[in-house]
Amino acid sequence: MADSPTICVTLGRERLHDLLVDHRRLVADGVRLVEWRLDWLTEPIDLAELFAKQPGPVIVTLRRPEDGGRFEGDEDGRLKLLREAMQAGADYVDLEEHAAAKIPRLGTARRIVSLHDFSGTPADLPALHARLAALDADVVKLATRANSTHDNTRMLRLVRDSRLPTVGLCMGELGSPTRVLALRCGAPFSFAATGAGAPLAPGQLSFRDMRSLYRCEQLSPATEVYGVIGAPIGHSRSPLVHNPAMNHLGLDKVYLPFLVPPDDLPSFLDDAPELGIKGLSVTIPHKESILASITDMDPAVRAIGAANTLVWKDSRIYAYNTDQQAALDSLAAATGQTTAEFRGRSALVLGAGGAAKAIVHGLRQSGAEVIVTSRTIERAEELAKAMGCRAIRWEDRHDGRPNLIVNCTPLGMSPHVNATPFEAGALKPGMIVFDTVYNPEQTRLLMQAQAAGCTVVSGLEMFLRQAARQFELFTGHEAPWQIMRDALRQSQNPGA
Ligand code: NAP
Secondary structure, three states: OOOOOEEEEEEOOOOHHHHHHHHHHHHHOOOOEEEEEHHHOOOOOOHHHHHHOOOOOEEEEOOOHHHOOOOOOOHHHHHHHHHHHHHHOOOEEEEEHHHHHHOOOOOOOEEEEEEEEOOOOOOOHHHHHHHHHOOOOOEEEEEEEOOOHHHHHHHHHHHHHOOOOEEEEEEOOOOOOHHHHHHHOOOOEEEEEOOOOOOOOOOOOEHHHHHHHOOHHHOOOOOEEEEEEEOOOOOOOHHHHHHHHHHHOOOOEEEEEEEOOHHHHHHHHHHOOOOOEEEEEEOOOOOOHHHHHOOEEOHHHHHHOOOOEEEEEOOEEEEEOOHHHHHHHHHHHHHOOOHHHHOOOEEEEEOOOHHHHHHHHHHHHOOOEEEEEEOOHHHHHHHHHHHOOEEEEHHHOOOOOOOEEEEOOOOOOOOOOOOOOOOHHHOOOOOEEEEOOOOOOOOHHHHHHHHOOOEEEEHHHHHHHHHHHHHHHHHOOOOOHHHHHHHHHHHHOOOO
């Protein structure tokens, strides 16, 4: 096997025939290592048949239910099968601690001595590692549940500092980035799901994402790490636009989604340099709370009270807000007017959260007369007071006739695509309607506005512009605009 990091696809099938057929398909797709989860087979485990037809290098695993597997047979029978697999030609065999203590080195099979902890990440990982390594291990594998983002840091530190090849992964959504970053820290391989059906381990990524999106086989300790932090984070499109752009320019950088619960934010920022992080996008719920941890901020961030971009330079963290300029540029591009031409125009902003703050600030700077409305009137009043404009009650939003309406609420966002923050009957010809929601691109509000003769501005434009500006702050390179646009469109319509 080559020295570059390897993505091992975990394959669990009930029928032996299906296991071999799917393994062959994976080899054709370029998969270099497959884990046979023999505990998934519901028919007799015929090792002679399997190894006679083995399509490529394998790790043989036969887990008991207490270790997260499905093997229901007796323990002596399990150990016998593992011994036989080692002699039959397995490239690796996965031996839990107690099995490794009972099974000697046999044949040419390399010994992965493993430990799984589905409840948490033990405090003394180096001691645990030493215990497993002492069982004649060629590779130590630790898979533990991350209960905090700091568990990931401790696990990756172990992988980086171990002299024996070590696969250290944290399970669960919190731990998901370790499946990529372990390879950056020197793990010989990491595990991926086939992509078809549910992953076999919690937080596992698909082979396709690990290979094509995160380019795991090219990772090295020199690879710079970027990402987006938020909670929840699974829906974020940012990795889908930043990674193709980095790849297009041949940059040794990777961009990952990091689930960071509010309580973990300070420790995650402390750990960021050790994780190799050089820049982050920031999304809900951290855009405002992040300012408490940052001292170096762009004047716009201070004025808006929210940041969506962090850049590490010389051990300092700099905060930026690319939403404001992205929104103004999107408006200018769609209307053919410069932002100076917004002076004196009336704008109604729906919502009073992070996006609204950036847009109200930008519009005020351009000289527009802004009215803010929000479901929670206190938030609208607070924002209006800070920006020198007026707040109205949510129920009164249809009463005026503004030149511009901007939706800064999530109403209309997938999957609630039939929702809209503004009644169609109140949309008038000549109005400019800007929906910051970008998934779907054509929201109900925009479709109704178009039908009413309004000029429409899509949130997709704003999303791309804020991402492009972030990319420039992260890399110093001009953003490959078309690559990012195509990647985002493709992610919205995967079948297209
Ligand atoms: P946020 O800080 O959570 O603020 C959301 C705002 O929407 C609040 O004023 C909230 O009112 C209001 N709201 C939420 N659910 C509502 C409902 N069912 N009915 C009426 N009002 C509701 O979020 P944000 O960061 O400002 O983001 C808001 C939206 O902007 C996102 O969903 C996203 O689609 C969009 N966005 C787009 C871009 C882009 O680049 N295109 C960038 C950032 C954001 P309460 O205070 O009463 O909860």
